Amino acid sequence: MAQAIDVKGKLRVGPSPHIRSKRTSAWVMDQVLVALIPPVIAATFFFGWWVLVMVAIGISTAVASEYLYQKLTYKPIKIHDHSAAVTGMLIALSLPVTAPIWMIMFGSVFAIVLVKQMNGGIGRNYFNPAVAARVAIKAFFTPWLANWVLPAGLFGSGYRGVDAIGTATPLEFIGNGAQRVSEQVPGLWDLFVGFNLGGNVGETSKLAILIGMLYLIFRRIINPKVPILYIVTTFVVMGLWSSFNFDFMMTHVLTGTLFFGATYMATDYSSGSLTPEGKTVFAIGCGVLTAFFRITLDHPGGVGYSILIMNALAPFIDSKLMPRIYGHKSRPQTKFDRQSENS
Amino acid sequence: MRFSFMGKHNGSHPEENKSRTSKLPIVDASVPKIMIFPVSMHIGAPAKPIVEVGDQVKVGQILAEEGGFVSAHVYSSVSGEVIAIEKRGVIGGEADSIIVKNDYKYTKADPIVEPGRSQDMSKDEIISTVRKAGIVGMGGATFPTAVKLSPPPGMTIDTLIINGAECEPYSTSDHRVMVEHADEIVSGINLSRTLFPMLKRVYIGIEDNKPDAIKALEEASAEFDDIFVRPLKTMYPQGSEKNLIKNLAGREVSPGGLPAEVRCVVANTSTIRSCYRACEFGEPLIERIVSVSGTPIKEPKNLRVKIGTPMDSLIEDCGGFAEVPGKVLGGGPMMGKPVSDLGVPIIKGTTAITVLNPEEAEIGDEQDCIMCSECINVCPVSLQPILISEAFERGNIDKAKELGAMDCIECGNCSFICPSKIPLLDNIRSAKAAIKQKEEK
Secondary structure, rough: OOOOOOOOOOOOOOOOOOOOOOOOOOHHHHHHHOOOOOHHHHHHHHHHOOOHHHHHHHHHHHHHHHHHHHHHHHOOOOOOHHHHHEEEEOOOOOHEEOHHHHHHHHHHHHHHHHHHHOOOOOOOOOOOOOHHHHHHHHHHHHHHOOOOOOOOOOOOOOOOOOOOOOOOOOHHHHHOOOOOOOOOOOOOHHHHOOOOOEHHHHHHHHHHHHHHHHHHHOOOOOOHHHHHHHHHHHHHHHHOOOOHHHHHHHHOOOOHHHHHHHHHHHHOOOOOOOOOOHHHHHHHHHHHHHHHHHHOOOOOOOOHHHHHHHHHHHHHHHOOOOOOOOOOOOOOOOOOOOOOOOO | OOOOOOOOOEOOOOOOOOOOOOOOOOOEEEOOOOOOOOOOOOOOOOOEEOOOOOOEEEEEEEEEEOOOOOOEEEEEEOOOEEEEEEEEEEEEEEEEEEEEEEOOOOOOOOOOOOOOHHHOEEEHHHHHHHOOOEEEEEOOOOOOHHHOOOOOOOOOOOOEEEEOOOOOOOOOOOHHHHOHHHHHHHHHHHHHOOOOOOOOEEEEEOOOOOHHHHHHHHHOOOOOOOEEEEEOOOOOOOOOOOHHHHHOOOOOOOOOOHHHHHOOEEEEEEHHHHHHHHHHHHHOOOOOEEEEEOOEOOEEEEEEEEOEEEEHHHHHHHOEEOOOOOOEEOOOOOOOEEEEEOEEEEOOOOOEEEOOOOOOOOOOOOOOOOOOOOOHHHHOOOOHHHHHHHHHHHHHHHHHOOHEEEEEEEHHHHHHHOOOOHHHHHHHHHHHHHHHHHHHO
C-alpha cells in the first residue's frame, strides 16, 4: 500500500535540535518597546503631547543613523532587529521636556554611531548607548538643560525651552551629604506616581516604570535580580548612611533616574554582565556606586555614571565569575573576551 | 513558556506535545514482508553476520554476533529467509544490514536461557544473559548494557537510577512502558540487587508530567523500602545521565568520567525491563516500544514494534501523513536524527518517530548575538555556549577547550533557546571535533 503523500526528496535533514523556540531577537526588543509604553503614557499625561514628539524624534533619529552608518560602511542593514528604536526611545525619555530637538537628535546619533556601531554593533558594545548619550549630553550641554521643569499636564504647551521655569531637583536636597529629607521634597506618594514632579520625562512616574519592569520580568526578557538588587542595594546603602531613616531611604529610591536606569538600562544585554553570578555583582555594584555618587556629588547623574562604570567592569566581573562547569572543581580559567566586530 | 525567577535554571521548556499519545495503550505494529537488521544498532564495534543469503532463520535467532567487548548481538525478530546482506540506509547514515523476508510463521528459536529462573541467577549469569540478549541502552544512547552493568574493578555501586524522565517532546514510549509494565521494571531493579551487592538505594526519576507513571511505579515498588520514585520537574534535558545523577544522587561525574566513579549506574526504564525479560523468559532484544507522533501524523500511536521494521510501515499503521512532512526523526525533536528515506529500520535505540511539518522544522535566519545570556541559563552542564561558539568561529580552538567544549552533552538547549537562531550546538560540535583532531596530532 503506497503512502498517500510522496515524501521522496522532500524531507529535510540537518543536525539536532530540530525545533527552535519562538522568540526572536526582534521580538525581544519589541517587548522592551512595549515595556516603555507605560512611562510614555505617564510622561504624556504629566508633561503634555510634546513627549510624543520627543519619542518620535528619538526613535527616528536612532534608526536613521543606524541605517546610514551601515549603508555608508557597506555593512548589512540591521535596523529590523529594532534595537536602535529602543535606544532612541530611551534617550527621548531620559531628557526633560525642555530639551531642544537638536539635543534629542544629538543624543541618538551619539548613542548609535559612536557608542554602538563603532564598538561593533548589536551585542558588542561595552557601554550602554543610551546611558553614554545622556551622560555626554549632561557633560556638554548642561546650560541648555533646565532639568527640573514642573509638569504642565496633557494639554500643556509643547516645547517650552525658552520660557520654562527651572527649579532645583529633589536630589539637590537629599544628595551631596544630606542625611535627612528636607521639607522642599515632595511626599513619597507624589514621588512614586509622579504627581507634580519635574525631571526627565520618562523617569518621574515610578509607578509606570514598575509596570514596565514587571512586564519585562514576566515576559522573561530581563533577569529580575538586576533591577531589584540595584534598587535594594541603593536603599540599603542609603540606610547605612542615614542611620536607617526610612523616609530618606525611600525618597532616594523614588527620586531621579534610579528606577528608570535599573529597569531599562542596567538590564541591557550587551553592556551588562553575561554570567548569572556576574549579574548579581553588576547590580549590587550599580547600587553601591549610585548611593556613593548621590552622597558625594553636588549634581545629579549618579545613576548614569554608575551604570557606565559597571559596564566597563562587566567583562572583568564575568571573567572571574564564569559558571563552574558540571563535574569540574573550579571555574573555567580563561579570559572573558567578546569579539569586537560582528561579521 | 514557564517563568523562572532565578534566571539560571539549567534547562528549557519546549512544548511537550505528548498529549496525543500519552494516554494511548501500546498496540502491536503490523509486521511487513521485508525486515532490515543493521549490524550496527549500538555504540561500539559492529556485529559480525553469521548467516548467509538463503539461510532460513527463526524468531530470536542470532543473525550477527558481537564484534568485540563493546558490541552487541543482533537477532532476527521474524522467521523467514535471509535474502540479502548489503548496505542499507539507517537512522543517521548507512550500515551493513541483513535483510530477512518474513514468512509470517513466526517459528521460534530456543530461548537464550532456561526460562523462569531469573531469581536464582548469579551475578555472572545475569551479565552474560544480558550480553547474550544483545541489550543496549534503549533510551537512545545504545551503549551495550552488559558493559555498563560491569563497573571497572574497584568501583562499587550503591545507587541505581532508573531513567523514566522522558524529557524529549512528543515521545511517550517510556511513559507507556512505565504505566503498563511497572512490575517488570521493578523485577528488573530487583535483579540488580544481585549485580550490585552494595546497592543502598534505587531512584526512579520521572518527570511530573506523567503522574500515572509515577503512581504505577509507586504501587509496583511499594514493598521495597529502598526504591524511591522521584518526580522530577518537567524540564529538558531532565533525562540526561549527568543531570539525573546530580539531581537524584546529589553527585557530579567528573569530566570524561563514568557514573560508576560516583557509585551510580543509570539505566533507562525500557532497558531494565528488557534485562528482566531476557533473564526471566530467555528473550533476546527483538522488540521495543516506539511512539509515533507529530503534527503531520494522522493517528499517533504507541506501538510494540519488532526491531528491523522499516519506518514507513509504522507510519502507515498510524494512518499515514495528513500533510507533507518537513522532517522525519528517529527519536525526539531535540536530539533525534533526521532521515531522508522512510525505508530505514527501527533499531534498538529508536524511542520514537517524530514527524515535524515544514513550519515546525523551520530553523529561522541567523542574526547577530544580542548577549541575552539565555544559552547560559539553559545549559544543563553550565557551559557558556555563545562564548565557545564564538571562540570556534574565531578559530581559537584552545579557548573553546578552556571554556569546556568537551563537557557539552549535545542536548541542543542552546540552539533551541537562542532568539538570534545562532547554530550554537553545531559550532560546539565542530569545536569538539577540532579539539579531538588537534589532540591526536
